[in-house]
Amino acid sequence: AQSVTQLDSHVSVSEGTPVLLRCNYSSSYSPSLFWYVQHPNKGLQLLLKYTSAATLVKGINGFEAEFKKSETSFHLTKPSAHMSDAAEYFCVVSPFSGGYNKLIFGAGTRLAVHP
C-alpha cells in the first residue's frame, strides 16, 4: 500500500533562516512525488514534482526537494525563509494507478515564519 508521512505537523522558523519540511513515502513502485502549498483561504498550488529524472528537484519561490530512494524520503528545503512562505505544505505521492491520476496526500505541515 502507498502512503505518505509528513513528520512534522507544525514548523516554526525565523525569517531568513533555512526551512526543512520532512516527508517519507511508501510505495510498491517507483512513484512520482509532489509538494503542494496552500496559502490561507486559497487553493493548492504545485511547488515542485519528481518524476524519476534528476533526484534534486527545483521548484518555485526558491524551494527544492531531494528524492532519496534509500531513505524513502522527499524532504522540502529552502535556504532562507520569507514571511510570504507561511502556509500549509502537502507532500503527495502518485503511484501508478492504471485508471486515473491517483494522488495520496500527507497530513500537511503548517509553516510559520516569524520576523
Add this chain to the structure above:
Amino acid sequence: NAGVTQTPKFRVLKTGQSMTLLCAQDMNHEYMYWYRQDPGMGLRLIHYSVGEGTTAKGEVPDGYNVSRLKKQNFLLGLESAAPSQTSVYFCASSIPGGVGTEAFFGQGTRLTVV
C-alpha cells in the same frame, strides 16, 4: 485564465438539507476530482471522473453523489447533509496521464453543517 472555479465558496447547511457544489474548468481536462480536506488528514478523494458521462468512487464516497454531464463541469451533491460532512471541499482537474501528471485545484468550498 480562470482555471478551476468552484461555487459557492462558503455555505452553511442544516442537518438533512441538500445542496450541490459546482466545479467548472476551462482547460479542456478529461479528468476531474472532488476531495475533502479535514484537519490533520490532508486531502481525501471522494469521487472522480475520467471523462464526460463517467464517474467513479474514491476513498470516502459515502453520503455524496456526483455527475459529469458536460466535460467542463463536475457536480458534487449532498442529498442529506450530516455534521460529519463539515469540511473544505476541493475540486481538481488534470489531463489523462500516467504517474506524475499534475492536478490543478480550485480555491475550495468551506461547508459547515449544523
